[in-house]
Amino acid sequence: MRVTPDSVPRLRRGVRRQFDKTRDTAVLMAPERVIVLDDIADAIIMECDGHRSVAEIVTVLAARYQAPEDEISSDVTEFFEDLAQAALVTL
Template sequence: MQADDVPYLPRGVRVHHDRVRDAWVLLAPERAIMLDQIGHAILSELDGERSFGAITRALADRYNAPADEIAKDSAGFLRALKDRRFLEVRA
């Protein structure tokens, strides 16, 4: 994932709070992924307009963590979601 890539959730994919399990999930047609706190924090920053670089800077500021470490971890998470077709990326 490059700093200027814009990650977004495609049509039919959304972050949802499951009240029964009291947990955040990523829902897609006929599929769901349980999210941990880190996954939810990353996905909550996706708006389809901000770049990956802007998202990682916002997360680094919010959690007072090194931006390069946030970028590395976030890129791996988002790449895995993209491979499973839960995420799209605009260059």
Template structure:
């Protein structure tokens, strides 16, 4: 939970009006993100730890309850996909 995610070089996260969702752009293509993935990656700034991201999301979505396991799991998957690096 103390690790800090940041986007890997070559990846750019942005809102795409034509897709009406957040996307992750990279030289070979684009990943269209669902709402949850977009909300998590919107918090990735290279300075916030996973714990801080969880805290911010739990404040933003209090009805969701504890998000620690889901957020940490998604970020591990994003790291496995080489979208982010966790330092």
């Protein structure tokens, strides 16, 4: 699935972000799967509300981490493409 700056990612039904006390980290819970999120992945997921576009998420993250939007954009796009391919988000 191709992600564009106008794509609006949303976690699929049955997928949720949760803090796992045992692992002491954030995870994505999906039917029969648990995906451990690193700090970067968690920051992206926290901005994934089903209303903001990829471009808006990139702008928020760039401002928060004082990083160039063009560098963040490719990482965020690739992340959402991977999640879409794994059927964890819809676009």
